[in-house]
Amino acid sequence: DQQVKQNSPSLSVQEGRISILNCDYTNSMFDYFLWYKKYPAEGPTFLISISSIKDKNEDGRFTVFLNKSAKHLSLHIVPSQPGDSAVYFCAASEPQKLVFGQGTRLTINP
Amino acid sequence: KAGVTQTPRYLIKTRGQQVTLSCSPISGHRSVSWYQQTPGQGLQFLFEYFSETQRNKGNFPGRFSGRQFSNSRSEMNVSTLELGDSALYLCASSLAPLNTEAFFGQGTRLTVV
Numbered sequence: 001d002q003q004v005k006q007n008s009p010s011l012s013v014q015e016g017r018i019s020i021l022n023c024d025y026t027n028s029m030f031d032y033f034l035w036y037k038k039y040p041a042e043g044p045t046f047l048i049s050i051s052s053i054k055d056k057n058e059d060g061r062f063t064v065f066l067n068k069s070a071k072h073l074s075l076h077i078v079p080s081q082p083g084d085s086a087v088y089f090c091a092a093s094e095p096q097k098l099v100f101g102q103g104t105r106l107t108i109n110p
Numbered sequence: 111k112a113g114v115t116q117t118p119r120y121l122i123k124t125r126g127q128q129v130t131l132s133c134s135p136i137s138g139h140r141s142v143s144w145y146q147q148t149p150g151q152g153l154q155f156l157f158e159y160f161s162e163t164q165r166n167k168g169n170f171p172g173r174f175s176g177r178q179f180s181n182s183r184s185e186m187n188v189s190t191l192e193l194g195d196s197a198l199y200l201c202a203s204s205l206a207p208l209n210t211e212a213f214f215g216q217g218t219r220l221t222v223v
Contacts, residue, residue: 006152034211043114043200043214044153089153097143097166098202098212102152 003027004092006101014109019077021104023090026071032093035064035075037086038103044089048075080108112137114203114215122221128189131218135182135203142184143212144176147198156199159184160207191222 005024013019021035031052036044050057050064050073057064063076077084085108091098115134123129135142144156155168159178176186182203188195198219202212 004152009150036214041216043116043202043216046211046213049211091153095166095207097155097158097168098153099155100145100153102150 002102003030004090004099004101006088006090006104008104009102010105010107012107012109013080015082016079019075019080019084019106019108021075021077021088021090021106023073023075023101024071025073025092025099027092027094027099028071030092030094030099033064033066033073034091034093034098035062036089036091036100038089039086047088077106082108082110084108114201114213116199116201116215116218118218119216120219120221122223123191125191125193125222127191128187129191129220131186131188131199131201131220133184133186133201133203133215135184135201136213139203139205139213140182141204141207141212142178142182143202143204144184144186145200145202146170147200147217148196153200156186158207165207188220193222196220196222 034049035047038044066073087103089103090101141160143158145153157167162178178184198217200217202214204212
């Protein structure tokens with residue numbers, strides 16, 4: 001039972017344009033959501049998070065949107081840069097653990 | 111300050127053997143979680159330790175076990191290895207058990223042959 005789903009295994013975006021990564025969840029008890037970025041041969045790195053009491057959180061080029069009624073969150077990266085090419089995982093928090101999606105491989109083309 | 115350290119980085123084991131992986135969390139962090147990453151499966155939660163106590167466990171067989179020491183270092187053990195156990199095993203540390211912002215190590219790549 002996949003409680004957190006990232007339905008797009010990969011995404012290709014041109015440099016300078018907006019990248020939008022999507023994530024859906026099923027458990028309405030999740031109260032905190034995070035995005036992690038992972039390069040090959042490295043562990044995931046925390047990127048940005050959002051509490052369930054908010055619908056938007058922004059940090060520089062990165063913005064996370066949360067739609068609780070749709071159980072959907074998205075990560076917007078604008079403008080996209082070549083260094084953004086990585087695998088992005090969304091995660092949802094329940095007590096004592098994080099539940100991760102399968103990841104989306106983002107490729108930024110020059 | 112030093113990040114999360116996992117040893118070894120790479121490991122090759124034979125089916126039926128057992129393996130022990132180690133994780134040293136960030137200094138001051140008392141919560142350590144373990145995850146398994148396989149292609150197409152994302153990161154699957156194994157278990158979480160806080161103050162030497164296992165607080166939560168994922169849906170993995172009993173062959174997967176762990177422990178945490180008084181200095182917060184953690185070990186994960188897998189017995190009777192199967193080919194399907196080949197994966198990247200990631201350890202994450204955080205200040206508190208809620209894992210709201212967990213910091214990951216580089217992982218241990220386990221290959222079972």
